[in-house]
Amino acid sequence: MIRLLIADDEDMLRSALAALLELEDDLTVVAEASTSTDAVRLAREHRPDLAVLDLEMPPADGLHAAAEILAALPTRIILVTRHARPGVLRRALAAGVRGFVPKTTPAARLAEIIRDVAGGRRYVDPDIAASALTEDDCPLTERELEVLRACRTGASISEISAQVHLAPGTVRNYLSAAMAKLGVGSRHAAAHRAWEEGWI
Amino acid sequence: MIRLLIADDEDMLRSALAALLELEDDLTVVAEASTSTDAVRLAREHRPDLAVLDLEMPPADGLHAAAEILAALPTRIILVTRHARPGVLRRALAAGVRGFVPKTTPAARLAEIIRDVAGGRRYVDPDIAASALTEDDCPLTERELEVLRACRTGASISEISAQVHLAPGTVRNYLSAAMAKLGVGSRHAAAHRAWEEGWI
DNA sequence: CGGATCAGGTGACATCTGTCATCCGCCGCC
DNA sequence: GGCGGCGGATGACAGATGTCACCTGATCCG
CATH class of the missing domain: 3.40.50.2300 (Response regulator)
Known part of the structure; x- marks a missing residue:
């Protein structure tokens, strides 16, 4: 049994x-x-x-x-x-x-x-x-995934930076990199795409 | 039977x-x-x-x-x-x-x-x-719900306006109204909240 | 030691977004 | 007819966002 x-x-x-x-x-x-x-x-x-x-x-x-x-x-x-x-x-x-x-x-x-x-x-x-x-593996780094996760609720840059304990400028850089890798034009679209792919 | x-x-x-x-x-x-x-x-x-x-x-x-x-x-x-x-x-x-x-x-x-x-x-x-x-009923109008639905994928204003066949400025107005009603600061946060509430 | 690399951060700039006042055309209604 | 309400649109403005070049320390490795 x-x-x-x-x-x-x-x-x-x-x-x-x-x-x-x-x-x-x-x-x-x-x-x-x-x-x-x-x-x-x-x-x-x-x-x-x-x-x-x-x-x-x-x-x-x-x-x-x-x-x-x-x-x-x-x-x-x-x-x-x-x-x-x-x-x-x-x-x-x-x-x-x-x-x-x-x-x-x-x-x-x-x-x-x-x-x-x-x-x-x-x-x-x-x-x-x-x-x-x-299929391609996830191209995003751990940090990039972290900021994308934090922005799934529609948070602003400053809210994200508070959540992940990074400077706002750094958050923007990570988001910018993630957006470039995913081929989209905003962090929200990037977060959506990453979620669709099962990466976050 | x-x-x-x-x-x-x-x-x-x-x-x-x-x-x-x-x-x-x-x-x-x-x-x-x-x-x-x-x-x-x-x-x-x-x-x-x-x-x-x-x-x-x-x-x-x-x-x-x-x-x-x-x-x-x-x-x-x-x-x-x-x-x-x-x-x-x-x-x-x-x-x-x-x-x-x-x-x-x-x-x-x-x-x-x-x-x-x-x-x-x-x-x-x-x-x-x-x-x-x-509980309170959904405070959003049909149009407001429509634009919020369209922005769930992280779309930009111009993409949303194309989807719902409205001028970009009008879309911004609806989003602005929806954001005010939901007490949030961005359309993405508004979409997230509306989804959580089961309105879209 | 010296260079290479990388995570984290800064600042300047162009765009995008959100706010608000205002306008137009249409419909209903006194 | 005149009037107000309403959906849709416009334009100006401030602030948020995305881009990019570059700086600072660690850390690693030849």
């Missing part, structure tokens, strides 16, 4: 998956979490064989939760994401995640993937893997 | 819901759609008793699909949404939707709601209904 933890902030999907997986003879759901902190806590508590984590989860994303769980337990981890991009896949694999599944995957297929990963194999969605091999 | 159409662009959730609802003795899923256009087409084709539509669905949102279906068929409609805000609820009810369910609702509860609505009753999530009665 494979013991599962399921974490997704969307109750409807999480409960539906839990119910469906519970119907399988060899799977059982021992814990459900709706936040990344709960996911880590419940993983320590229940020590599941495998954790299915949503990537987009407050307060920290699923990748952070995955890293914390992997640091403490031998649990295998499958990341599920709505917005699957090659950049995210790279980071996930680097963190030691064993399965990477976009939410375009039918629920029925998930049970098979869980068995595969629990059995020691890895699973990466073929479409995303192909993209990751052909 | 209640015949259902299920439409959601997220395959994982749609397939999971379809599988779970199909397990109920009195429910059967006669069609699944992943786009709003498919939803309308399949509704005409299969004439389901009830359609469960996701609100966030390309190319037009679920509300448009709901309106089209309601204009052509006696089908009852339940809207499901990830980002449930009072403003959206108002628009949905005005369009003739009979059920309004956020994705924070557990999947098991959905079957009961479907029976209720199929039986002629209405269902509105209590939390959202309460918010809708207490």
Whole structure:
């Protein structure tokens, strides 16, 4: 019997998956979490064989939760994401995640993937893997990503500079560089593009 | 036997819901759609008793699909949404939707709601209904919403003006008005806020 | 040691943006 | 007809933003 933890902030999907997986003879759901902190806590508590984590989860994303769980337990981890991009896949694999599944995957297929990963194999969605091999990697530096992240809410230069503890002029330079790399004309367009690509 | 159409662009959730609802003795899923256009087409084709539509669905949102279906068929409609805000609820009810369910609702509860609505009753999530009665309504005009929608991708004034077929100066006026109403200092912050509130 | 490189910062300049007062044409209405 | 309200547009102005050249310390390496 494979013991599962399921974490997704969307109750409807999480409960539906839990119910469906519970119907399988060899799977059982021992814990459900709706936040990344709960996911880590419940993983320590229940020590599941495998954790299915949503990537987009407050307060920290699923990748952070995955890293914390992997640091403490031998649990295998499958990341599920709505917005699957090659950049995210790279980071996930680097963190030691064993399965990477976009939410375009039918629920029925998930049970098979869980068995595969629990059995020691890895699973990466073929479409995303192909993209990751052909598409360009993220051209932005860590600093550039940081300022772009800070400007997603529509913040002004001075607000961004306060958030990242840099001089306003420096922030403008980083943003200017990022805009040039992404081929757009404003920091907001740059932030939007970077988000679309899964880089922030 | 209640015949259902299920439409959601997220395959994982749609397939999971379809599988779970199909397990109920009195429910059967006669069609699944992943786009709003498919939803309308399949509704005409299969004439389901009830359609469960996701609100966030390309190319037009679920509300448009709901309106089209309601204009052509006696089908009852339940809207499901990830980002449930009072403003959206108002628009949905005005369009003739009979059920309004956020994705924070557990999947098991959905079957009961479907029976209720199929039986002629209405269902509105209590939390959202309460918010809708207490919270302020959207203070923005249709035009203001339009320009804010167009600037969500980080577009410049001239790009927005091209998209909405207005003079650049007029666009600036609308944006200025929207920013004043929302109490923010840039159009991007205004767009972000309006999105958070579920107004665009 | 001396140069190369790089993160961070500064200042000047051209544009873009946001604000505001104002104007025009259209519609409804007393 | 006259009048006001309204959607749309214009123009002037201040401040924010993007660009670019260049400076300052670290740090690394031959």
